[in-house]
Amino acid sequence: MKVNVHAVNFAVDKKLVEFVQVRMAKLEKYYDKVISSDIFLKVEKTSDKENKIVELKIIVPGDDFLVKKQCKTFEEAVELSAESIERLLIKRKEKIKTHI
Template identity: 65%
Template sequence: MKVNAQSVNFNADSKLLDFVQGRLDKLELFYDKVISSDVYLKVVNTSSKENKIVEIKVHVPKDKFVVKKQCKSFEEAVDSACNSLERSLKKRKQKLRLQA
């Protein structure tokens, strides 16, 4: 799957980008018609420890899913966002199965 990753207010290292790519590739196990995804990694200047924001947009035919999570680390946020996306993709696949 094609993943477009953008980091805002910092430079993402290759380890983080590889982690994001690997985690998003697993989404294809749940729904094989995923076209591409856009990932936005942001650091917000706040006094809170949860200052890492991950926004993921997954494009599927005739639709797109958007999930935004804020956590202490990017890995935790990506994991949480991908879990939400897995549920959404499973629901969509089930809906399409019922219509067919």
């Protein structure tokens, strides 16, 4: 699976990129037909502590999944987004199994 990390309006460090790539690689055990994933990391300029936004887009044959989470840290947001995508991929896999 191809993983694209996009940092919007800030420079992302290597540790965060590696964390994201390792976490995205784990998604392949739930659904092996994932083509690519785009992860958009954004910092919202507010006084709120939960100003880190992660948008996770997964492309599978015939469909795209988009999840958006806002948390205190990017790691937490990536983890929550990945868990949501896992549930979506499991549902899709079960749906495809019922049609075969």
